[in-house]
Each structure stands twice: as structure tokens, then as C-alpha cells.
Amino acid sequence: MSEVKNGWAHEFALHLSEGAPVDSAHAVGMEDLVIQALFAPCKPANRRTHTPQTLGLSFKPSGNALLQLYSAFETHKSLFQGDEPWAALIGSQRVRESLEGHGTDPYFANCDKAALDILQWLVAAYGVLLNSRSLVKLRVTSLDDGSHGFALYSRHDIAAGEYIWEALGKVPADNLTSTSSLSMIRTTAKQNQAKGQELERVLYGPARMINHRCKMYNVALATHDGTSAFVIYALRPITAGEELTLNYGRAWFGPSCPCADCVLLKQVSGHSTLANSETAKSDPPPTLAALEDRHGLVSEMKKQEAERYREERRREVLKNKEQVKENKKIRRRRNRMKKQMARDDDNASAASTSVPVVP
Ligand SMILES: [Zn+2]
Helix, strand or coil, X not given: CXXXXXXXXXXXXXXXXXXXXXXXXXXXXXHHHHHHHHHCCCCCCCXXXXXXXXXXXXXXXXXHHHHHHHHHHHHCHHHHHCCCCCHHHXXXXXXXXXXXXXXCCHHHHCCXXXXXXXXXXXXXXXXXXXXXXXXXXXXXXXXXXXXXXEEEEECCCECCCEEEEEEXXXXXXCCCCCECCXXXXXXXXXXXXXXXXXXXXXXXXXXXXXXXXXXXXXXXXXXXXXXXXXXXXXXXXXXXXXXXXXXXXXXXXXXXXXXXXXXXXXHHHCCCCCCCCCCCCCCCCCCXXXXXXXXXXXXXXXXXXXXXXXXXXXXXXXXXXXXXHHHHHHHHHHHHHHHHHHHHHHHHHHHHHHCCCCC
């Protein structure tokens, strides 16, 4: 890397990097919850989006919990779009508070402080990507193997060597939670992990959304020493609109690597792939009945909203009719009074002409 540059979200990401690593159960559970609530389609069958794969092998929150987090995020969305990345911290705090409030889903009521802390962290880390000043954005894309998945795209031109702090990732303190192995990474001795522990960890946060390329990748991961965070930097100039890609290592996808480089190589030379390991990585995501539940709840909510709107319109029409009737009555009364007054005037003048004036 020739030159280190730090962008808009540098200080904000440094703040998010701080703190002792959390336990993997909280990290995995909350990462899955936040992704499903904020970024999964409300209608699971919508073809323009996709059902995100989960890091964990089970998914506990209900459809109602997903809906509550989604609604809380939507309510405070403008806070993630301020001039300062710090606004995302306020936004994430508000989201947390509304989930702790009265009438919250039992899932949130039963969450301990550590779980809510990590939920808030994730909402801030992903929420800042909504900001038009952020260097990157999260999008659903057609993947090279024909399926759909998340990807990080550059929103602005990025210089070679520039740190993309918004694409931050963190690892927990342990690897005790079974995961779908979507984003495993090795920590280094300089990070704040317990010494002598198994160093393979699951990566959570926006950094995990960067897809793999065998050859034409444009970013690399770096550790943020003294913390459990990983950050991304540009290996070459990246133009606005380009997908960020990373080499996960030769062993990651093995001979069935679906990346664009391997697809191209296969077409050109008939070779299998650039990667040569035996291990293929294909863990199916757990079925998310909660997404179907949420879809049902959203449909029900929309139905109720439509019924409320129709009822309001009915009342308005009725009120207008009453008003028209009332106006007619007033007009008729006014006309009657006018006629009466005219008759009174006629009578008065008739009286005045018939009575002779006494000199
Ligand atoms: Zn490949």
C-alpha cells in the first residue's frame, strides 16, 4: 500500500472499533436479527431482493420482533443521513430505546444488556451505509453463480490506499457458536483476543458483505490493532459504482469457485477454477419462518391501514353530504326571511300610502 488515506467515517469507525470483544452467541444472533429485519424483503417472494443467508444455524426472533426492529429503524432513518457519521450513533440509540419501550416484543424484553449493546452497534455500523457521504453502500446483486446476494458497492471514487472505514467488521471473543461458516477469519496476536485461544472467529458487520474474487479483487482486509476490528482499504483506484471485492484465500471456494474470474477462465481455457482446494463452501441457510410471519403481519397491517383509510373517506363523504344539507337549509331559511321582509316592506309602504299625513 503506497499511501494511507482516511475518509469521512474515520473517527466514527475508530469509536465503533473500541471495546472488549463480545461473545459469539450475541454477535451471531444479533447480526442475523439486524440483517433480516433491516435488509430482508417484507415479502419473501419478491424477486428483486433475496432472503439473506444467516451466520447462525438457528433463528429465534419472531416475525413480530423483525417487524418492530424494522419499524423502529424506519422511524429514525433520517438520523442516519446527517452530515456527520455520528448521527448514526444517535439513530441507533433511538432504535434501541424504542425496542426497550413499553409494548415491545417478548424477544427484546428478554434480551440482556450485552445483546442490546451489540444490536445497537450493528444498527450504527450498517445504518451509516445509508448516508450519501459514505464511501460504500450495501446492495443486492446477481452473483456470478446466478443466485442473489449482498454486495458492497463504492458510492464515490476511492483512491488507492484509502481506508474504507465504513466497511468495518468485528470478531467476537470466542468461536463456541456453530455458524454456517459464511465469514470465518483468523485474528492476529496484536488484536485484543485472549492469548492462547483458537484464533478462528466469525466476522460480523458490513465487512462480511464483501464478495470474493480470485484475481480481480480491489480491496484487502487489515486488522485494527488493539481492537477486535477489521477494516478495508483500496488496493487500487476504485471508481464510483464499482463492486468491492476481496480475495478470501485460495482454499475458500475450492474447485467449484463461482467468482467471475473463474467463470471467465472456464469459458476461455476449459480449466476448472483458479482456486484449487478440495473443500467447497456451501452451507444452506436455515429456513426463516420468521420472515414469512413478518410478511403475514405486514399484509395484515396494510389491510388494516386500507380499511382505516376507507372508513375515513366514508366519514368524510358523509360529513360533506350533511354539510350540503345544512347549507341548503340555511339558504332556504334565508330566502324565506328575505321574502317575509319584502312582504313586510310592501305592507308597510301600502299602509303609509293609505293613511293621509296630518299636516
Ligand atoms: Zn474464483
